[in-house]
Amino acid sequence: MSHPRLDTLGTRRKLKVGDKSYDIFSLKAAAEKVGDVSRLPYTLKVLLENLLRYEDGTTVKTADIQALVDWQKTRKSTHEIEYRPARVLMQDFTGVPAVVDLAAMRDAMKSLGGDPKKINPLAQCDLVIDHSVMVDKFGTQMAFKQNVDLEMERNNERYEFLRWGQNSLDNFSAVPPGTGICHQINVEYLAQTVWTTDEDGVTFAYPDTCVGTDSHTTMVNGLAVLGWGVGGIEAEAAMLGQPVSMLIPEVVGFKLTGKLKEGITATDLVLTVTQMLRAKGVVGKFVEFYGNGLDELTIADQSTIANMAPEYGATCGFFPISAQTLNYLRFTGRSDATVALVEAYAKEQGMWRDSSTPEPVFTDTLELDISTVVPSLAGPKRPQDRVELTGVVQGFSKVLEAAGKLSDTKEYAVEGESFTLKQGHVCIAAITSCTNTSNPGVLIAAGLVAKKAHELGLKRKPWVKTSLAPGSQVVTDYLAKAGLTEHLDALGFNLVGYGCTTCIGNSGPLDEPISKSINGNDLVCASVLSGNRNFEGRVSPDLKANYLASPPLVVAYAIAGSILTDITKEPVGTSKDGKPVYLKDIWPTNQEVHDAIAKSLTREMFIERYSNVFEGTPEWQAIPVAEGETYDWNNKSTYVQHPPYFQGMSQTPGEIHDIKGARPLAILGDSITTDHISPAGSIKAASPAGKYLQEHGVAVADFNSYGSRRGNHEVMMRGTFANIRLRNEMAPGTEGGWTTHYPSGEVMSIYDASMQYQDAGIPLVVVGGKEYGTGSSRDWAAKGTNLLGVKAVIVESFERIHRSNLVGMGVLPLQFKDGMTRETLGLKGTETFDITGIEGNITPRQDVDVTITFADGTTKAIKVLCRIDTANEVEYYRHGGILHFVLRNLAAA
Incomplete structure (x- = not known):
């Protein structure tokens, strides 16, 4: 914190905890000058402290502090603030391109005559390698070792590059592969709830906050750490000392009362909360949970709900500090001094929640009696599409009807196998993802279901690909101590790796005969996974329906083998003595789950596992580490390439120009996700990216995934809009990355059309519907x-992170007004667009003129809303992107 501290309100105070003294910025002291803050939402108290601590008269003024307190009058605000998180969290899919950008910025700094060492994280940055392991091998004791070996072999170039970053960048650490998922490691180890830094012999204490390059960074809000996902572009800026520019948010209060009934899981609760909040409409808002129902939830339960904030559309879903927070910190191995500081700080600052604290004031509220929650799944393609367990068969029947397959009850042969496949068969059952593998309650429940099923002689169906990918090594410790590992193994849920796996699309290939039968017979088969994402084409290219479920239900569906088995009424299988076995026969009681956790999970497990979290395996340590303040790029690498963003960059930005004669590259519908725009999963051999890799000597078997290739812009730009389920209205009758090029009228890949347009000097636009850019905080969706x-991208509404990322890459986000849509305008893709009123000057959220010229020569003039929302974003756009802005400022300093 090397900025000047003005502290014009005189809020700096001493806080003594035991024999240690800390400097804090007191909210009580601030209240004496700017007004009562006792009922300010907890999240806004965190932002208020941040403004007090960083007041410098330039980026943070007294007026900003007053505006945040005055929020209570209207409970909404148009005031912009500059917020500085304590640290940055990255996973490797998004982290590698971020480190690539830092390396490229060092080169650019050198060419501008500056010092490359100025390009360095100023805030602590932790990168966890968790998205690269794939489920190639499963169902055997050797699966984990074989998958990790394959991961190291495939990703060696990326890992060499990350070792360079670890060695050359200050304040940057990398958690090696095979350790866990970044969000679970964040909650179990990295997060402190109250952060401290030493400066000039003084220790400052303040709320732990973070931004992360994964949208599920929100999980840490379950531990009262304010955090959310940003694009890698924004994260890099935050690392380099740039504040996160934001409007003071609306805060929606979600009141929880009651407690879960017998047999109901935290997953059932989170799917219910997700559906309610998505229906409420909380995009761009903070959600804060309150009410006596919080006393019935563990920190793991709270983290499960907080994790799903991107699915319900909120910036974050926050749970305040309470006695449970202290118990969790203590139990997971944090020091006594840390726990004592958290308690003392929270109580001193009015950030403590218990039954006596007054309810905060909110912009709006909603309420759920937890006791009304019932067993649920979500699917077949959106996390918010909750369906009660009793209604799954009926819901899937509608999927079959829409596909014209409802009457197809035939059995289809599988080459070389004794079993057959049918519509609705479950071909993947995966216990995966940070959402649930962080929660001992649902994982122990899954183990107990497996134990009861195994003891009755039940087996998984032979067409089901099963996997267990925990979020941390502690999970395997307590499953083993509870005596449940052998039973999970017996049903095929062997450990396959520690990482995201199936939820990110790293499910690995289905057995070839199964894949051939599904595709050859046009079968609508399904996956059931304990993840947070089930978007089209994400889990597996072979499966058209994907359902989110609790880990114990994942086990049950692996045994049943079909979505069309109503497991609430029909047997899930037949016991070894020939009797039907129902779900109730293998479902554990709440007491059984509680007792198993109490016996198997210990504080020592966390202390032992995290004592050497940064060391890695001998294979990781053997990776050679490149030296040098700039990176020595390998031109032959197909994983890491020098990106073109800063080529020919001057010290001063150019002028903003109107966009004339633009052609549409794609016209898209509603709920276009960042997965549709920039897929993370498998690369098709016939795709532009697949052709590029083959031209560079990469065999199809070694393609790896789009996510793992994010350090190579050549692959990623060819993969943009290449999702196999994308439907571009400009190329009717096609699915995937296709468009129609004009004026030729030729149908071709979006990449090939783009290259032709760019060669001809023709600018491009993308047109879309509602909720454009939902899903992961994927910077490549904007970079590509x-x-x-x-x-420019012109849509009906944006999701928060993607809109910000577009600005961060110099792409103009525009929003239709007054109910106007691509449909009301009758857009076909044959039109051209003139976007005017931005030349020379642009202001936040101004109206922009768009003139559409149709194929017959007629024109229509419309006004759209410029979604450059803040003054800072205007600067980013003027410079051609946020990284260009940062680089020029650092070079000039």
């Missing part, structure tokens, strides 16, 4: 859009 020559 930029590299394809897209100058």
